[in-house]
Amino acid sequence: MNKVLMSGNFIICEAAIRAGCRFYAGYPITPQNEIPEYMAEHMRKAEGGIFIQSESEIVAINMIAGASAAGLRAMTSSSSPGISLKQEGISSMAACELPGVVVNIMRGGPGLGNIRPSQGDYFQATRGGGHGDYRTIVLAPATCQELADLTMAAFDLADKYRNPVMILADGMMGQMMEPVTFKKPKPRIYNKKFMLQGAGSGKSKFIRGLILDPIDMEEHNWKLARKYEVISKKEPRHEEYNINNAKMIIVAYGTAARIAKGAIKRLQNNGMNIGLFRPVTLWPFPEQQLRSLSAKVKNYLVFEMSTGQMLEDIRLALQGYADIRFHGRPGGAVPTPAELANVIARIYERTVK
Amino acid sequence: MAKIVYQRPKSLKEAVFHYCPGCGHSIVHRIIAEVIDELGIRGITIGVPPAGCAVLAYNYFDVDMIEAPHGRGPAMASAIKRSLPDRVVFSYQGDGDLAAIGIAESFHAANRGENITIIFINNAVYGMTGGQMAPTTMLEQKTTTSPLGRNNKLDGYPVKVSEIFSQLQGVTYLERCMVNSPANVNKTKKAIKKAFQCQINGHGFSLIEILSPCPTNWKMNAVNSCKWIDEVMSKVFPPGVFKDDIPAATKTAEVDS
């Protein structure tokens, strides 16, 4: 298979188009402008492909909902402030069980923040972000290859569970180029009965999120909850690195995990045995997988480019069975592996006996 | 004795603009500051800069300022004005900010006849994010999200803010100007002054649309950008006063002064 050198933002687009995405709507925002720009050219070239530069992020997410209802694989993308605007629409899609892919190339926040890479949107992504009892599947790539693979997987998961799926990356991943191989996408499995394409001579149907009767609403909530339960069991993904004999484990995702891996390699040379646990799905969080490690390893260091958000999920997963430390770099400053190695070494020496 | 004929307006800080050479934002900043000086309102003016190339306007204007989320300036400005009716409140917005993401806020602030002033910089692109298509991008104009030129069938038409907003009953004063020549800069300054005066006199909503060069994203030099405004942009967006409901009495008073 052919290796090509592409930037993360372009890789997402190319993977989406190859996975059969035929509708993209979005609004410019740095550091993901390359996505609407690529789509403006290439989505319109793809057979049946539709590109719309919407007048806002709110409009883009609702366009995705419309295209999805009409039966197309659909995607929108933005960066942190724009993702905030999409939350009403994401909640609505979850309520209506509409598949769709939302890409967040995170930047520093809150507010307008800055355009540097950050991981401050973890809570927003994994807790749903919008209102109501719903969940969004969240995939966190750490390499450009994963951007391609997980974008394709996002469409499959969205269809499979009829739920919005978010790709959570950051400005560095979006801008960076790495070699990538586009794998063959799986054929789409999605029942026509979920599409709104006109009743023809059959029975008409409707899609809605408003359910006034509290008993019906409750049943709908439980139905969604049962679906999320299944996702929580079947879909957690993670990567382990250097776990055997590790005396301490770093937990990190996305860009932070790359940096952590580099730091761990440096420290290995100094005789420190440190492993990496990298969640690939942030929701469902690979909770069981992490907890099972705590039987062997008692020291954990969580590293995030935020003030500590995934940290809460790790505390929940480890349930007090292990010692958890935290190191955070919010606001867009990405530490080097060497800097992080210094931090880890200090904590290692204090906690590991 | 030497006479000072040109100096930094008091309402501008001692800072170097970060705008590209030939950018219209710098010119408009300067003339707004001159107007604020001339009206003697530095101490009672509150500005609302947008998300857009002018996001750092608070580094340049020496008046109180609060940055609004993208498109929401008129909502903030409306509320500030209602809370502090004797202050002069203006929002400063690009075409993406005003006519795309913030069209609802702008339209309804105008329709409510809020006693605020909007300075609207129309440069036919999203400047800050790197030259994507804006609501005001002209047909056939190439941008990074209309690589083959704006196509009316797929992308719609340029939004003519002044023409549309002049239909709203809430609007008192509305003029479209350009800053591509010294004469036009003077005209623009007069229009801005009139708009602020309209607000000070309590006459209601004013908006000044300004055709403004963005050499960087138009991929032209500064001179050609100014020419392009004359030859192309002003044909689609003709300058002029679109609405003037300022009561006649104050108008004469102004002329006398």
Add this chain to the structure above:
Amino acid sequence: MIVKTIFSGFGGQGVLMMGVSLAHSGMNKGFHVTYLPAYGAEMRGGTANCTVAIADEEIASPVASEPNFLVAMNSPSLFSFQNKVIVEGTIFLNSSITNDRPHRHDVKVFCIPCSDIAQDLGNIRVANIIMMGAFIKVTGIVTSEIYLNSLESIMGSRKKSLAEINRKAFAAGFDYLKNQQG
């Protein structure tokens, strides 16, 4: 082995192209590579820079806090980045447009008048490729053949004449140092 290079200069000097072409040829040689452009509002000021990492193992960070090589196409770039270069690292300087020289004495310095050479070749836009010729000659990260093939595949099959002038430019940079050292 991991080697990081910062390319920096004015917008329009083809600085990002230098980075992409190096990363691409690194990939074609079978290395792990990353390329990271500086992005954001500062690009408006007309400067451009990017970082390329090439390694025989997974690359943790595409950022270079201590690059092995710096390619400075103008003097602001030299001042911004010279102090980051590792001890015993190498600085490549476009000496045509600046009389400034690195303050560092613990690095190797190659001054290539690439804008002048480009002028002589009749196309000022190939100054970047001339620099790449010198860069590949000194660093030997990839062979000339691999580099030129990458360059051509990035440029696409757009223009034969373009490939021709690029080859010439590359050779001019490569030979410039050969003659200097010879």
